[in-house]
Amino acid sequence: GAVVSQHPSWVICKSGTSVKIECRSLDFQATTMFWYRQFPKQSLMLMATSNEGSKATYEQGVEKDKFLINHASLTLSTLTVTSAHPEDSSFYICSARDLQLASNEQFFGPGTRLTVL
Amino acid sequence: DAKTTQPNSMESNEEEPVHLPCNHSTISGTDYIHWYRQLPSQGPEYVIHGLTSNVNNRMASLAIAEDRKSSTLILHRATLRDAAVYYCILRDAIKAAGNKLTFGGGTRVLVKP
Numbered sequence: 001g002a003v004v005s006q007h008p009s010w011v012i013c014k015s016g017t018s019v020k021i022e023c024r025s026l027d028f029q030a031t032t033m034f035w036y037r038q039f040p041k042q043s044l045m046l047m048a049t050s051n052e053g054s055k056a057t058y059e060q061g062v063e064k065d066k067f068l069i070n071h072a073s074l075t076l077s078t079l080t081v082t083s084a085h086p087e088d089s090s091f092y093i094c095s096a097r098d099l100q101l102a103s104n105e106q107f108f109g110p111g112t113r114l115t116v117l
Numbered sequence: 118d119a120k121t122t123q124p125n126s127m128e129s130n131e132e133e134p135v136h137l138p139c140n141h142s143t144i145s146g147t148d149y150i151h152w153y154r155q156l157p158s159q160g161p162e163y164v165i166h167g168l169t170s171n172v173n174n175r176m177a178s179l180a181i182a183e184d185r186k187s188s189t190l191i192l193h194r195a196t197l198r199d200a201a202v203y204y205c206i207l208r209d210a211i212k213a214a215g216n217k218l219t220f221g222g223g224t225r226v227l228v229k230p
Contacts, residue, residue, distance in 0.1 A: 043204070043221060043223060044155075044161065108161045109160050111158070
């Protein structure tokens, strides 16, 4: 199946700094990617839909100025957590669809664990 | 959005079948039933999906009730590697929002050796 990678797999940062997470589709093109956040023992929560060449669509309650999304190419989307605080510590997961597959199956990255001190 | 209801957890013995139920009484005619699973500290992975007919693949089988208000994911022989949280998700094939997956609580499957 298609592969989605994320970088870094984990990051620890100080409060107030910004952190960038990359999501890449390795063997397919993805005009749409999705960003999720997952707190311990909870389910995934969709944060935003990343659209190649246009602005991201954010879910209700997600601050677009805090979670900056850039989808500059068909294989790369980035999520930047700006001025991170301890409450932003979470597991961030991206996913992408291979439009050539009729199944609409989404392929998920391995996740990035963010810890803000 | 149509919602799904799943038991919080289930236990199974290794090499025995596991039947994971999912209720979706408000499902619409254009909703596909998708199953994903998430192993510990990993991103979710696709398991199977269907619309009306039962489906089989190398990972599992999906049995869909005739009225489509419920479905059951069947793992034929559970292995320790199948221990994960299994999510039953409805995806509308018509609406643009159907591109999104909305995760509920899922069922945590424990496999005992």
